[in-house]
Amino acid sequence: MTTSSTHAPTPESGWTPRLSGPDGDVRAVLLAVAEHQGLDHAPDDIGNLLRRQEFDHGRLIERALRHKLGAALADYVHRHGLRRSFPVQLRVPLLSFLQTARHRATVLTAEAARVSEVVAEAGIAAAWTKGVVAQERLYDGRGVRQFNDMDLMIRPEDRDRLSATLLDAGFTAEQVWDSVSGRLLPRSRTELRIYKLSPDHLPHFHRIGPDPVVPVFVLDVANSLTWHGADWQVPMDAVLAGRRSLTVGGVSLPALSAAHSFLFVCLHLFREGWVDRFARLKGANLSQVAEVLREWRRLDADERASVVELVAAHRLARPVAWACGHTDRIFGTSLTEELGVRGDADAEWLGEATDSLLP
Numbered sequence: 001m002t003t004s005s006t007h008a009p010t011p012e013s014g015w016t017p018r019l020s021g022p023d024g025d026v027r028a029v030l031l032a033v034a035e036h037q038g039l040d041h042a043p044d045d046i047g048n049l050l051r052r053q054e055f056d057h058g059r060l061i062e063r064a065l066r067h068k069l070g071a072a073l074a075d076y077v078h079r080h081g082l083r084r085s086f087p088v089q090l091r092v093p094l095l096s097f098l099q100t101a102r103h104r105a106t107v108l109t110a111e112a113a114r115v116s117e118v119v120a121e122a123g124i125a126a127a128w129t130k131g132v133v134a135q136e137r138l139y140d141g142r143g144v145r146q147f148n149d150m151d152l153m154i155r156p157e158d159r160d161r162l163s164a165t166l167l168d169a170g171f172t173a174e175q176v177w178d179s180v181s182g183r184l185l186p187r188s189r190t191e192l193r194i195y196k197l198s199p200d201h202l203p204h205f206h207r208i209g210p211d212p213v214v215p216v217f218v219l220d221v222a223n224s225l226t227w228h229g230a231d232w233q234v235p236m237d238a239v240l241a242g243r244r245s246l247t248v249g250g251v252s253l254p255a256l257s258a259a260h261s262f263l264f265v266c267l268h269l270f271r272e273g274w275v276d277r278f279a280r281l282k283g284a285n286l287s288q289v290a291e292v293l294r295e296w297r298r299l300d301a302d303e304r305a306s307v308v309e310l311v312a313a314h315r316l317a318r319p320v321a322w323a324c325g326h327t328d329r330i331f332g333t334s335l336t337e338e339l340g341v342r343g344d345a346d347a348e349w350l351g352e353a354t355d356s357l358l359p
Contacts, residue, residue, distance in 0.1 A: 026056060104148070136247070153240070197228075225260075272284040321344035
């Protein structure tokens with residue numbers, strides 16, 4: 001299993017994250033949190049940084065929030081007895097990130113279980129991805145993996161049947177949640193046209209619930225591991241044929257196989273960091289890069305071999321090299337070499353995205 005030093009990564013390319021300058025200590029702490037999430041690493045020198053009087057704790061929290069690592073930072077700090085190293089005014093807000101994330105995970109998991117039942121009864125093959133299942137499989141159910149919606153994967157031919165099933169289950173279609181008014185409003189015609197022109201996702205489904213922290217359930221349905229028109233595609237029949245059942249928060253949920261889950265995390269990072277229209281809309285962040293590494297470290301030898309076979313079979317070397325190349329550059333790992341795609345991870349292909357992925 002690959003291990004590395006977060007604080008001074010030394011990939012063979014010679015590139016290292018900028019850890020000097022006024023934000024160097026902040027970057028070092030956040031890189032450690034992103035890689036280890038408090039689950040498999042003692043704080044050591046990171047604790048010493050946090051205890052320094054001149055350390056910018058507010059800057060650290062702001063950067064953590066930008067990269068969806070607020071709950072992870074809170075867990076790391078509280079787990080390792082570092083809470084008192086933060087100014088007293090920041091301690092309660094920091095803990096609230098974790099408490100809110102854990103509550104949200106509990107509520108969304110229960111709703112995912114309800115949706116799974118109605119989808120299975122309709123005879124539709126589906127699998128949960130990203131936060132709903134990653135919270136347990138990659139983060140041991142500690143609530144450090146922040147997510148705001150539920151992500152479901154289906155086959156393209158099941159789009160209409162699933163839509164009808166979700167409407168019967170109380171969801172609404174072609175609407176968006178307005179947090180100011182607390183209402184669902186019609187989605188714009190422009191957005192709906194984009195969904196029709198790019199049929200790799202359905203417009204998000206919504207269902208208003210009674211929980212004040214999670215006032216609306218948002219369901220994102222995808223039918224591709226990449227995007228419509230991409231040069232890289234993976235047949236969804238094969239993806240869903242390898243589904244497995246995971247126990248998450250005491251309930252059983254269908255999920256992708258370990259190998260397909262790793263591929264999806266890589267391809268999703270590639271999609272949001274490399275494709276201009278997606279990068280402008282939301283962009284990739286450090287937590288997504290760290291999840292590539294965490295996925296890889298949780299795979300056994302047979303599962304890693306399956307990933308290598310899938311990359312070759314579906315000609316995914318370029319996008320996987322992009323995602324894993326940035327992972328190697330940031331965390332000092334060797335994923336591209338282990339996957340046999342190092343030759344595709346050249347500087348020109350990786351481009352200038354690395355700085356935008358750093359805290």
